[in-house]
Every structure is written in structure tokens, then in C-alpha cells.
Amino acid sequence: MAVSEVNNDRGELRILEYLDELRTNLADYIAELSDAAVKERGAFSIALSGGSLIHLMGKLCEAPYNKTVDWSKWYIFWADECVVAKNHSNNNYKLAKDDHFSKVPIVPSHVHPINDSVSAEEAADDYMFVIRQLVKTRMVSVSDISDCPEFDLILLGMGPEGHIVSLFPNHSALDETDEWVTFVAGSPKPPPERITFTLPVINSASNVAMVVTSENKAEAVHLAIDYIGHDCQPLPARLVQPTKGKLVWFLDKPAASKLDGLQFPK
Numbered sequence: 001m002a003v004s005e006v007n008n009d010r011g012e013l014r015i016l017e018y019l020d021e022l023r024t025n026l027a028d029y030i031a032e033l034s035d036a037a038v039k040e041r042g043a044f045s046i047a048l049s050g051g052s053l054i055h056l057m058g059k060l061c062e063a064p065y066n067k068t069v070d071w072s073k074w075y076i077f078w079a080d081e082c083v084v085a086k087n088h089s090n091n092n093y094k095l096a097k098d099d100h101f102s103k104v105p106i107v108p109s110h111v112h113p114i115n116d117s118v119s120a121e122e123a124a125d126d127y128m129f130v131i132r133q134l135v136k137t138r139m140v141s142v143s144d145i146s147d148c149p150e151f152d153l154i155l156l157g158m159g160p161e162g163h164i165v166s167l168f169p170n171h172s173a174l175d176e177t178d179e180w181v182t183f184v185a186g187s188p189k190p191p192p193e194r195i196t197f198t199l200p201v202i203n204s205a206s207n208v209a210m211v212v213t214s215e216n217k218a219e220a221v222h223l224a225i226d227y228i229g230h231d232c233q234p235l236p237a238r239l240v241q242p243t244k245g246k247l248v249w250f251l252d253k254p255a256a257s258k259l260d261g262l263q264f265p266k
Ligand SMILES: O=C1O[C@H](COP(=O)(O)O)[C@@H](O)[C@H](O)[C@H]1O
Pocket: 049, 050, 051, 052, 053, 080, 081, 092, 156, 157, 158, 159, 160, 163, 164, 165, 166, 189
């Protein structure tokens, strides 16, 4: 059973009782956005995070989506990446490829992993350059209100302390407004070196999905959605506020359990 409610300030909330329902709902959502973007402009630009999100989008490799989605029009990016080799278990590209993209007919040249053979700082610069080329050819749109790329969809997970991509609470990378991609050294969650989209890029996307499951994230979900106090720094997840785009939260019941005023039908 699903509770779907719109919270004007913090986007649309889709709360699913069972993980299997969440997986189907998420696959439907991604497939619909892909269809719409391909119809409108002939391409679908999607940026992924790592972690549990990748397993939760697994239904896209199954029927009917494996046959109905126009994979040849997908352009795939990573919203964050650990600075480790591509065959390392912490590599977000490897996770997505093993679980997902090796199973559907994506065009290999449309897949844009982060360079793993240079330093974190160089990898961030290099990735900005890659995205800039795709913006020039309009495979990635450009925002008309910032000079940022406007991805059709950015998929985000969230850590139990409210971090998104590799933007951690109270970290200076949260304040980065000049660069599209930045690097993080000494990440509180291993591995220590990462590269990440910055908030202006996330907030310039046409669609942003926050996909969060399990009870250990319930407090951070509450703070990111309900909390309006001014006495402390907001969680990174609360700073996800697309300027013109649409924000949708996909939550399971345990992750949503601390939301104010939430009632599941009996
Ligand atoms: O460090 C990271 O963690 C978040 C959340 O991961 P999860 O496994 O708890 O869902 C992930 O979205 C991000 O890409 C990753 O770098």
C-alpha cells in the first residue's frame, strides 16, 4: 500500500509500504521521465549516485522496462564517485555497471564514468570538461537561470546523517558555487577521497529524486523534510531544492516513520 502526498515546500512524497512496491514505483518514474525527454529532445541525461539506490533501481533491467525504455538515448553520469579504481567494490560506476548497465543495451560511448587514473582534484576538473562538451552538443541541456547543466534526472540517496552525494554535513564543499564538480578529501565516510556534483548543479536539474530506505535514516528524513529551525546548519539533504525542477522523495515506511503528521491507512 502506498501513501503519496504532496508537500509543496519539499516536493512530492511517495511512501511505499513494501520495498518491492518502491522498486516498481521508482522504475515507472524513471521510465516515464526517459520517455518524455526522448520525445521532447531526443536524449535522456541521467546522473546516478551510489549505495543502496543502485539496487533499488534494479527493476529497470527487467521486463517490461528492459524492452520498452529507449536505452540508445540514455547519457549516463555519476553525481558522485569514490576516487578508487573502477574495479574496486566502492566504485559507484562498477556498482551500476555490474547491477544494471551490463544488462541493457546502453551505447558504451554514452556512459561517462569519472577518470580513475588521476588525482581527485584533476578528476573533478576532467569531469567538468566532459560535461561541458555534452552541454555544447546539447545532449545535456543548459539551465536558463544558472550557467549549470540541466540534467533530465539526478538520482540521490541519503546517508543516516543526512549527506547526499559526497556532500557531508558542515563540510566546505557544501558552499561551492563556482564549480559544477568538486573534490572532497578526508570524507567522514570511507573511502576518504571523492568527487561530487555541487549543490548548484543538483538544484538546476529538471528532476531530482531522493531515494531513502530503512529506519536508521528516519531522523534525517524528518529533519530534511519537516524541520524548519534556524539554530543549526541544515542537513545537506534539506539543501536539495530544485530552482525550477521537480523534487520527488521515494521512502519506505521505516524511513518515513518520523515524519510529522504521517498516517498510514489501516
Ligand atoms: O557515500 C555515499 O552514500 C550515499 C548513501 O548511500 P546508502 O548506501 O546509504 O544509500 C550515496 O547516495 C552516495 O552516492 C555515496 O557516495
